[in-house]
Amino acid sequence: MRDILPPESGRWRQFTGVFADVVERAGYGQLMTPLLEDLGVFTRIGDATDVVTKEMYDFVDKGERHIALRPEMTASVCRAFAEQRPTTPWKVFYSGSNFRYEKPQRGRYRQFDQVGIEVLGADDPNLDVEVIALAWEFYARLGLRQVTLIVNSLGEPDDRARYVEALLAHFTAAGAALSEQSRATLERNPLRVLDSKREIDQPLIAAAPQIADFYSDEAAAHFESVLAGLRSLDIEFAVEPKLVRGLDYYRRTIFEFQGGTLDSAQNALGGGGRYDGLVEALGGPATPGVGFALGVDRTLLACDDEGVFPAEPVQLDVFVVDVTGGLEAVTITSELRAAGFAADRGYDNRSMKAQMKLANRSGARIALIVGDDELAAGTVVVKPMHGEGDQVAVDRSEILTHLASLSDQNRTNHE
Ligand code: HAM
Numbered sequence: 001m002r003d004i005l006p007p008e009s010g011r012w013r014q015f016t017g018v019f020a021d022v023v024e025r026a027g028y029g030q031l032m033t034p035l036l037e038d039l040g041v042f043t044r045i046g047d048a049t050d051v052v053t054k055e056m057y058d059f060v061d062k063g064e065r066h067i068a069l070r071p072e073m074t075a076s077v078c079r080a081f082a083e084q085r086p087t088t089p090w091k092v093f094y095s096g097s098n099f100r101y102e103k104p105q106r107g108r109y110r111q112f113d114q115v116g117i118e119v120l121g122a123d124d125p126n127l128d129v130e131v132i133a134l135a136w137e138f139y140a141r142l143g144l145r146q147v148t149l150i151v152n153s154l155g156e157p158d159d160r161a162r163y164v165e166a167l168l169a170h171f172t173a174a175g176a177a178l179s180e181q182s183r184a185t186l187e188r189n190p191l192r193v194l195d196s197k198r199e200i201d202q203p204l205i206a207a208a209p210q211i212a213d214f215y216s217d218e219a220a221a222h223f224e225s226v227l228a229g230l231r232s233l234d235i236e237f238a239v240e241p242k243l244v245r246g247l248d249y250y251r252r253t254i255f256e257f258q259g260g261t262l263d264s265a266q267n268a269l270g271g272g273g274r275y276d277g278l279v280e281a282l283g284g285p286a287t288p289g290v291g292f293a294l295g296v297d298r299t300l301l302a303c304d305d306e307g308v309f310p311a312e313p314v315q316l317d318v319f320v321v322d323v324t325g326g327l328e329a330v331t332i333t334s335e336l337r338a339a340g341f342a343a344d345r346g347y348d349n350r351s352m353k354a355q356m357k358l359a360n361r362s363g364a365r366i367a368l369i370v371g372d373d374e375l376a377a378g379t380v381v382v383k384p385m386h387g388e389g390d391q392v393a394v395d396r397s398e399i400l401t402h403l404a405s406l407s408d409q410n411r412t413n414h415e
Pocket of ligand 1: 271296
């Protein structure tokens with residue numbers, strides 16, 4: 001788990017701000033759910049996934065309730081829907097921390113953040129297209145260029161079940177030709193064997209049955225509509241028949257966004273899909289759902305690698321240097337901040353030299369200096385820090401008007 005320090009933390013806030021801007025324009029409202037849920041909320045994600053069986057931070061609280069820190073947010077959204085029963089389609093977005101007991105490495109952390117959207121109560125393939133298009137737009141807003149989209153469909157639940165059976169038969173017949181780890185995976189979740197990166201498994205995976213051969217007409221038509229919609233928006237994608245995703249709740253459309261710069265194990269920047277049975281599993285009415293979550297930590301690493309969306313420290317307008325005890329700086333910074341200027345100051349009544357050094361380092365455009373002479377005369381010295389004009393003494397009551405005129409001058413100089 002990591003500490004996020006300024007100015008990097010400011011970038012996180014901006015990141016969620018841009019995300020909210022993109023999705024709020026599309027009718028999504030923010031949903032805030034608790035960090036903790038009853039364990040059962042998450043076990044219904046699927047008891048065959050590592051996220052649930054191996055990686056959950058679960059414990060018994062003082063009231064003997066078995067609870068867990070959320071490993072993702074889709075289950076919480078569906079739980080909230082089942083309890084609140086809002087009108088549909090319910091379009092929500094979220095952002096926040098999740099917890100998975102994984103082996104930490106670059107791009108993989110035990111506490112990580114996601115932003116995401118979910119839509120409950122509509123089956124329309126155009127909604128799958130909208131959801132994918134919004135993630136696409138968001139990546140464009142960040143400036144990322146090396147993101148690729150892969151899509152697949154897992155078919156209807158029956159299609160998926162028949163496919164899983166066929167996979168089980170195929171891989172079981174392979175016997176010891178399959179790696180030991182994949183044989184263990186096969187027992188728990190045959191679909192996930194397709195995810196194996198082990199060399200020895202690759203020929204068997206290549207020869208495995210294809211999900212597309214198991215689609216019902218309905219599932220095939222739904223998927224075709226999604227692909228047609230993506231084409232109509234000129235969103236580039238590749239259909240990847242081996243894409244299965246790590247959570248059990250998916251039905252029909254699934255998709256993943258991959259970055260171009262991270263290690264292949266961590267290159268999934270985000271993913272999502274349809275999960276038409278999840279609300280029901282959580283005690284609500286049968287309700288279709290679709291959405292995605294994007295990993296904040298990983299996406300920012302991809303931004304670093306591509307040199308886009310840099311952290312930008314807050315630009316200070318004014319730094320107040322007061323060598324008369326510090327009380328002048330108290331009132332001046334307060335007035336400046338109230339008037340909308342970004343203002344900081346030196347503390348501990350340090351020497352003029354020391355405070356000027358701080359003013360320089362702060363990046364402020366202007367230093368306001370109060371020495372004994374200024375205090376006696378009721379003035380301050382206004383010193384442009386970036387060579388824009390000479391320093392002048394200004395009456396204490398004229399500071400705001402003077403700074404405003406400097407800003408105007410600055411603007412016209414740049415025009
Ligand atoms: P997920 O694929 O498990 O899907 O996670 C989505 C994204 O969260 C990943 O692509 C990755 O960027 C980030 N992520 C996951 N685990 C970690 C980790 N340990 N460290 C850093 N980043 C991580 C879901 O969570 C689904 N709820 C997505 C969804 C929404 N499906 C439908 N609606």
